[in-house]
Amino acid sequence: MEQHGPSIRAQAVELMRQGVPNRTVAERFDVPRGTVGWWRSEDRRARGETYERPTDCPRCTGREFDKVAYAYLLGLYLGDGHIVSKRKQHHLSVFCNATQIGLISAAEDAMRRVMPSPSVRQRHKPGCIEVKSYTKHWTCLFPQHGPGKKHERRIALEPWQQEIIEAHPWEFIRGLVHSDGCRITNWTTRTVAGERKRYEYPRYFFTNVSEDIRRLYTDTLDRLGVEWTHCTRNGNPYNISIARRASVALMDAHVGPKY
Structure with missing residues (x-):
């Protein structure tokens, strides 16, 4: 098909090298987004470029973030939360009673306020809702993550976390109680x-x-x-x-x- 010809592909790749998102390129040339993504991947491979997903992780970028929301989210994590960190799967999960819709909304809101870029979803399970946010950088914000159950390993706050808790103690308490x-x-x-x-x-x-x-x-x-x-x-x-x-x-x- 004409829109998939070498000329169109070359123009699309050039736009992507300039930072134009896949979605925009796909719409401009009327090409499926999957095809555009494959062109981008092949172009990176040809140039020997290793792809690093963009992040707004406060610990990696040094940006300011919502510390009030973080204090609450830390309480939720220490209670009913966990992090899955594998080669192809990284996410923070907080488990909420399915009937407590206010808590579910608060957990999702806290995740978005602390790190806006990663996607946040809800997964329905019997009797509960799992609120999940996908990025490997949650381990940067929760260094308490490790193998095994939390009660089987030492849990201690980093100095920067302690400063946040001392500045916003009630949010931390609220997160612990809500979990x-x-x-x-x-x-x-x-x-x-x-x-x-x-x-x-x-x-x-x-x-x-x-x-x-x-x-x-x-x-x-x-x-x-x-x-x-x-x-x-x-x-x-x-x-x-x-x-x-x-x-x-x-x-x-x-x-x-x-x-």
């Missing part, structure tokens, strides 16, 4: 003037098997003046409880229940 925490209503009964009465009170729980992650949570609570206690269940000290009225009020003002 591995909850706000519930407890109740008890008391006898008052001979009458048995029921009393209800709100309470926050955070549950994580990693002692390092629990310590990051409680150390941040200490700096914020939030009182907390260990709550051992079935012999496992994995639960952190916040029940005192003033501390619950602080958490309600800055965190709130998942939605």
Whole structure:
């Protein structure tokens, strides 16, 4: 076909060398985008050029980024997130309860605010939504990534991460609670003037098997003046409880229940 002739291909390659996107070249010459992509790949190979996908990774480019969103996303990652980093597959995933559409939206928004270029998608699974962002550079922003489960290896923040958490502690706490925490209503009964009465009170729980992650949570609570206690269940000290009225009020003002 005429539009696939050597002349058209040469013009297309010249435009691509000038930085014109594949989509624009394909539309200009009425050529399938797959064909244009193959021309670009063959041209690079002929010139011995190694392709590096463009990135807006803050750690690699030095650009400023949304640190408030990052503090929240770090909390989500340490709780219910993980990174897949293989030769041909790289993505950050955060798992959310399928009924908590506000949390799903907040997770997706945080990913886009921290690193706008990578694509972000939702994958539906039984009972949950996996929010995924595709780029190998998430390992630059989350150096806690490594082989095995988080509770089986040491989790410590880099100095630059610690600075962000100290500047935006409530966002970090909110991310942790939104991933591995909850706000519930407890109740008890008391006898008052001979009458048995029921009393209800709100309470926050955070549950994580990693002692390092629990310590990051409680150390941040200490700096914020939030009182907390260990709550051992079935012999496992994995639960952190916040029940005192003033501390619950602080958490309600800055965190709130998942939605």
